[in-house]
Amino acid sequence: MLRPVVMTLAMLVTPLAVADTFVFTAIPDEDETRLQERFQKVADYLEDELDVEVRFVPVKSYAAAVTAFRNNQVQLAWFGGLSGVQAREQVPGSQALAQGVEDARFVTYFIAHESAGLEPSDSLSDNMRDLTFTFGAKGSTSGRLMPEYFLREHFGEAPEDIFARVGFSDNHSRTVSLVASGAYQLGAVNYTAWENEVEAGNVDTDTVQVVWESPQYPDYQWTIRGDADERFGEGFTDRVRQALLDMDDPELLESFPREGFIPASNDDYTIIREIGQELDLID
Amino acid sequence: MSRSASLRVSLGFIALAMVCLAFGDFEISTHDPWQELGRIFLGLIAPDFAAVDFLGEAILRTLAFAFVGVGLGAAGGFLLALLFRHLWVRTFCAVVRAIHELFWALIFLQFFGLHPLTGVLAIAIPYAGIFAKVYAEILDESDPQPAHTLPRGTDHVSGLVYTRLAQAWPHVVSYTAYRLECGLRSSAVLGFVGMPTLGFYLESAFAQGAYGSVGALLILFYLLIGTLRWWVRPRLLPLYLIAAPFLLGTGLPIVWSNVSRFFTQDIVPAPLRNGEGLEGLIPWLGNLLVNQALPGIWNTLLLTQIALVLTGILAMALFPLISHHFTGRHGTGRLKGMLGHIVLVVMRSTPELLLAFILLQLWGPSMLPAVAALALHNGGIIAHLVGQRSNQITLRQDAPRGIDRYAYEVAPRVYGPFLALLFYRWEIIMRETAILGILGITTLGFYVDSAIQEIRFDRAMVLILITALLNIGVDILARRLRNYLRLRHSINRQSC
Numbered sequence: 018m019l020r021p022v023v024m025t026l027a028m029l030v031t032p033l034a035v036a037d038t039f040v041f042t043a044i045p046d047e048d049e050t051r052l053q054e055r056f057q058k059v060a061d062y063l064e065d066e067l068d069v070e071v072r073f074v075p076v077k078s079y080a081a082a083v084t085a086f087r088n089n090q091v092q093l094a095w096f097g098g099l100s101g102v103q104a105r106e107q108v109p110g111s112q113a114l115a116q117g118v119e120d121a122r123f124v125t126y127f128i129a130h131e132s133a134g135l136e137p138s139d140s141l142s143d144n145m146r147d148l149t150f151t152f153g154a155k156g157s158t159s160g161r162l163m164p165e166y167f168l169r170e171h172f173g174e175a176p177e178d179i180f181a182r183v184g185f186s187d188n189h190s191r192t193v194s195l196v197a198s199g200a201y202q203l204g205a206v207n208y209t210a211w212e213n214e215v216e217a218g219n220v221d222t223d224t225v226q227v228v229w230e231s232p233q234y235p236d237y238q239w240t241i242r243g244d245a246d247e248r249f250g251e252g253f254t255d256r257v258r259q260a261l262l263d264m265d266d267p268e269l270l271e272s273f274p275r276e277g278f279i280p281a282s283n284d285d286y287t288i289i290r291e292i293g294q295e296l297d298l299i300d
Numbered sequence: 301m302s303r304s305a306s307l308r309v310s311l312g313f314i315a316l317a318m319v320c321l322a323f324g325d326f327e328i329s330t331h332d333p334w335q336e337l338g339r340i341f342l343g344l345i346a347p348d349f350a351a352v353d354f355l356g357e358a359i360l361r362t363l364a365f366a367f368v369g370v371g372l373g374a375a376g377g378f379l380l381a382l383l384f385r386h387l388w389v390r391t392f393c394a395v396v397r398a399i400h401e402l403f404w405a406l407i408f409l410q411f412f413g414l415h416p417l418t419g420v421l422a423i424a425i426p427y428a429g430i431f432a433k434v435y436a437e438i439l440d441e442s443d444p445q446p447a448h449t450l451p452r453g454t455d456h457v458s459g460l461v462y463t464r465l466a467q468a469w470p471h472v473v474s475y476t477a478y479r480l481e482c483g484l485r486s487s488a489v490l491g492f493v494g495m496p497t498l499g500f501y502l503e504s505a506f507a508q509g510a511y512g513s514v515g516a517l518l519i520l521f522y523l524l525i526g527t528l529r530w531w532v533r534p535r536l537l538p539l540y541l542i543a544a545p546f547l548l549g550t551g552l553p554i555v556w557s558n559v560s561r562f563f564t565q566d567i568v569p570a571p572l573r574n575g576e577g578l579e580g581l582i583p584w585l586g587n588l589l590v591n592q593a594l595p596g597i598w599n600t601l602l603l604t605q606i607a608l609v610l611t612g613i614l615a616m617a618l619f620p621l622i623s624h625h626f627t628g629r630h631g632t633g634r635l636k637g638m639l640g641h642i643v644l645v646v647m648r649s650t651p652e653l654l655l656a657f658i659l660l661q662l663w664g665p666s667m668l669p670a671v672a673a674l675a676l677h678n679g680g681i682i683a684h685l686v687g688q689r690s691n692q693i694t695l696r697q698d699a700p701r702g703i704d705r706y707a708y709e710v711a712p713r714v715y716g717p718f719l720a721l722l723f724y725r726w727e728i729i730m731r732e733t734a735i736l737g738i739l740g741i742t743t744l745g746f747y748v749d750s751a752i753q754e755i756r757f758d759r760a761m762v763l764i765l766i767t768a769l770l771n772i773g774v775d776i777l778a779r780r781l782r783n784y785l786r787l788r789h790s791i792n793r794q795s796c
Binding site: 194 | 503552553750
């Protein structure tokens with residue numbers, strides 16, 4: 018009885034020899050297979066560019082991505098706007114390195130099932146009242162933060178008071194499939210994720226359509242911990258940034274999908290932080 | 301007197317559940333729920349064992365986490381059992397077992413991250429609390445006489461080992477082996493928060509509509525649990541326990557400074573952390589209580605009461621499946637009994653969370669999937685136990701058959717034990733109800749999950765503590781009811 022206990026403890030205190038592996042993660046905003054495929058390519062690419070071992074670790078929630086980053090179990094992450102702000106708040110010195118060309122002017126799509134009887138429009142409409150509505154993940158920028166902000170701005174009420182039912186789907190792929198099945202009549206979804214699903218033929222565009230496109234806001238970005246140089250050598254942060262900016266393999270970029278990556282800074286996301294505070298999602 | 305008292309209590313519970321039903325939120329909102337169900341059945345009928353290259357890993361990790369977690373829990377629980385006469389130990393055990401494995405996992409995830417230790421402790425800690433209580437009861441029941449015959453000066457440990465423990469050992473072993481089945485379920489479910497066990501792969505397979513893989517994973521899991529008694533042998537156990545720690549996988553390295561940060565900063569309420577003192581704390585707490593805790597408690601109670609009654613109805617309806625008074629003892633009866641067993645094994649082996657997850661995909665969001673999942677799983681367990689119980693009853697040769705046999709002969713005789721079992725499961729159903737919140741049903745777990753998603757562990761901890769207190773309260777209430785109805789006590793050991 019005692020022996021396994023001792024062995025377990027021994028195993029637990031032995032430091033694992035992965036200290037010099039550069040580990041990164043990403044918020045699980047879409048189907049896992051797609052994420053795994055996409056980020057394994059990124060890992061291979063970074064490994065070639067940086068001459069260190071690079072490993073991608075999938076996580077189950079947005080918060081888990083932030084926590085892994087904060088706990089220094091990952092040093093780099095592909096965050097959404099809100100999760101990036103949360104992460105950088107928790108890890109002093111960390112910085113946004115790069116964002117997709119599209120991320121500087123990101124939008125949310127509101128998609129509706131045909132049973133909602135909505136037509137595409139330039140503004141949110143009163144016909145949306147009393148429908149059932151789903152956000153994406155609770156910590157999503159394009160699936161939660163911004164749509165809630167725009168809803169409150171237009172209706173002057175909390176989402177629970179506008180809609181008959183409000184849910185959280187956990188990721189954009191699921192938002193699309195929930196609205197497609199009619200489980201929810203209306204949903205807020207990341208526009209690139211929507212386009213991914215349509216392109217992959219996962220959506221019957223006869224039953225689901227985009228009924229509203231939100232104003233633009235900044236979203237996804239690569240964020241690195243402030244102590245990366247200390248751990249991986251002088252100038253490492255700059256090399257990572259350069260590697261990200263130099264990413265030009267069309268197949269790789271298409272898997273995001275992004276045209277390419279451009280420099281980003283923490284200040285680019287001030288607006289996201291303010292809205293997060295306004296909605297009481299950040300202290 | 302006792303019969304009419306159980307009747308009154310039963311009717312009271314049913315009436316309460318009816319009232320709850322009126323306040324609850326039940327509907328099937330998906331457009332085509334049955335088509336999806338059909339696809340899942342197809343997956344179960346035609347499982348895709350080839351497509352799942354991770355199948356082996358999922359099963360291996362599920363086993364490893366279960367063995368290490370239950371092993372550590374049993375060791376810890378045994379030590380605690382020796383100190384169980386102290387009030388503080390009893391209180392400590394009551395609190396740790398009132399917190400669900402998944403909540404423990406969510407807590408450890410914050411500072412151990414995706415290290416195997418997170419999953420191991422998430423199982424070991426609540427299990428230690430349960431083991432401590434049951435081991436203490438088993439030791440108490442052993443005959444004190446041998447201890448009095450010991451020579452003077454016998455040391456404490458030898459005394460314990462050669463007298464009380466020697467008598468209690470078979471019971472300790474059989475209970476521990478039984479908990480292993482629970483451990484496997486817990487381990488599988490931990491995948492839902494990121495541990496590399498079955499739930500992890502199941503969730504991904506579901507999200508992508510890969511029902512062939514879902515079917516393969518589920519079938520393997522049922523087989524694993526259904527055949528438990530053949531491959532878990534006392535003589536093989538040490539081998540499993542020694543191998544398991546090496547099969548947990550490596551995860552990510554632990555950074556120890558995170559641990560102290562969690563306890564000294566993260567869980568300190570924000571107003572205190574920001575130096576606002578008590579003045580800031582009171583509105584903070586008030587806000588948390590009114591906007592999250594109270595709605596969470598309300599929904600948790602509502603769902604629990606409905607699920608409890610439905611569980612009872614289902615259990616009383618299904619136990620004849622394995623009762624030889626109804627299936628018959630010979631020939632086709634044996635076959636019928638075996639089929640009944642398979643149905644109940646599938647029902648009780650599927651963790652509530654997993655069932656609720658599946659039903660949510662089918663029926664869309666409301667309380668319905670949660671209630672159905674809780675009733676199916678718990679009903680399966682109680683039906684199994686009541687059925688076994690009914691097999692111990694001998695009926696007269698000329699006893700009536702069919703519905704009369706059920707209504708006048710068997711059901712009245714098993715009703716007392718049935719109620720006892722149901723009340724034992726009350727607390728468990730409530731604990732599960734709370735945790736189902738992480739799937740989006742607005743019970744306490746929903747608010748805990750929200751707080752964690754917002755990286756506000758101070759709020760999460762307060763809500764988890766409230767959940768624990770609620771569970772302890774229900775546990776005490778159930779014990780009072782059992783005493784009031786003079787229901788037998790010893791079947792306690794069967795529930796997990």
